[in-house]
Amino acid sequence: MSDAEHEPQGADGEPTPSRTDQVTDSEPTPSRAEQVAALRPGYQADLARGLDRFFEPRRSDCPWCGSARLRTRLRTTDLLQHKPGHFVLDRCQDCRHTFQNPRLSAEGLEFYYRDFYDGLGEKQLGNTFGGRTAMYRQRAESLLPFAATPKNWLDVGTGHGHFCESARTVHPGTTFDGLDFTDGAELAERAGRVERGYRGSFPELAPELAGHYDVVSMFHYLEHSTEPGRELEAAHRAIRPGGHLLIEVPDPDSRYARLLGRWWLPWLQPQHLHLVPAENLRRRLTGLGFTVVAEQHAEPHDPVDLLAGTWLAIDAAAPREDLPWLPKPPNRRQRTLRTTMAIAGVPFLILATLLDRFVVKRLSHRLGLSNAYRLLARRD
Incomplete structure (x- = not known):
């Protein structure tokens, strides 16, 4: 987000980043x-x-x-x-x-x-x-x-x-x-x-x-x-x-x-x-x-401030997904914990979305919250 x-x-x-090497149409797309x-x-x-x-x-x-x-x-x-x-x-x-x-x-x-x-x-x-x-x-x-x-x-x-x-x-x-x-x-x-x-x-x-x-x-x-x-x-x-x-x-x-x-x-x-x-x-x-x-x-x-902030906090607390700048992939326990925390965070993400779109959006400028x-x- x-x-x-x-x-x-x-x-x-x-210089800003250049696109990584492209895969030709004749080659299968590699998995993540x-x-x-x-x-x-x-x-x-x-x-x-x-x-x-x-x-x-x-x-x-x-x-x-x-x-x-x-x-x-x-x-x-x-x-x-x-x-x-x-x-x-x-x-x-x-x-x-x-x-x-x-x-x-x-x-x-x-x-x-x-x-x-x-x-x-x-x-x-x-x-x-x-x-x-x-x-x-x-x-x-x-x-x-x-x-x-x-x-x-x-x-x-x-x-x-x-x-x-x-x-x-x-x-x-x-x-x-x-x-x-x-x-x-x-x-x-x-x-x-x-x-x-x-x-x-x-x-x-x-x-x-x-x-x-x-x-x-x-x-x-x-x-x-x-x-x-x-x-x-x-x-x-x-x-x-x-x-x-x-x-x-x-x-x-x-x-x-x-x-x-x-x-x-x-x-x-x-x-x-x-x-x-x-x-x-x-x-x-x-x-x-x-x-x-x-x-x-x-x-x-x-209108995404509360949703994004909630997700950033959940994501920061959870174990990392597999990323190439990490020395090794996460183990099974780490993957399971990350999935569990993401699922547990869903109600908070839904609440944040509702507040963003139906409460704060209408009052954002009046309250000085416009991002x-x-x-x-x-x-x-």
Whole structure:
């Protein structure tokens, strides 16, 4: 259960995970156990070299405003893949920007993203993203009051292009392109979800895309970027005057962040590198030459916080499933205990789902619990 809607990519050309070797159509698909066994030697060799190389030096100032007044906001582990390592989020006491410190290095980004969106995790995440049609349509509809008939739309961090496929039903006259650092954009093009799929870094590709688009969207993408400021500059360059930039990101000011602590899914460590308060993003956009024409908090809220938090807690307490970064597969007792704990947790998961969807959802913005916000800005 991930809040990321698109496959992430580095903002300054840092490598993100490539798809693992593909099995040809003529070969039988290996079982999960076989895939894990095949991957284990590589992961064990990586871990034998130590974790220090996966992190950059710790910084003493805020990457958003430069202030040296930092305070640790969260210490946690990888609660989704359970890869080894400890991660720290610091918060600037002046501008309230929250960021990973120390940040993952290029090697760290590759290691911790590997087998999440591709490889072992590809099928599960692909099904999750492909099944969120209503959410994608709602995102596309948020543009209608301001630009009902955009000609060209670029979705940055498009993953496999599922948003573009759904958005076309809202904007049937619009040409949708996708950009992603992984081969997801190319796969989206082959699948017909986007007209053209660009693979690479947005800041590096921006010169060739300059002034080409009526709309650029970034849905749950900016928080994965190593340098979000460069991404915003690239968007300003790619959008023609009068066009729009549509951004949706986790809201670090959500009360859920404090109430649920490390069990709040949008922390998504170690993938989320920057969590930007809405006020900071508005100011940065204004400084770049945008006018923010809409800000939404209730609409982009994804009602999964209690469900996800409950599952993360149950999963953390249970023995691990078979994973290639573990030295050996779990034994029968461990497998049985994990299954038993998962079954015992079902009533709590059901209760959490009901509270998320039928109680909190209606009051999320009023109570300050919205887990995301959306800004629409017009390029002046």
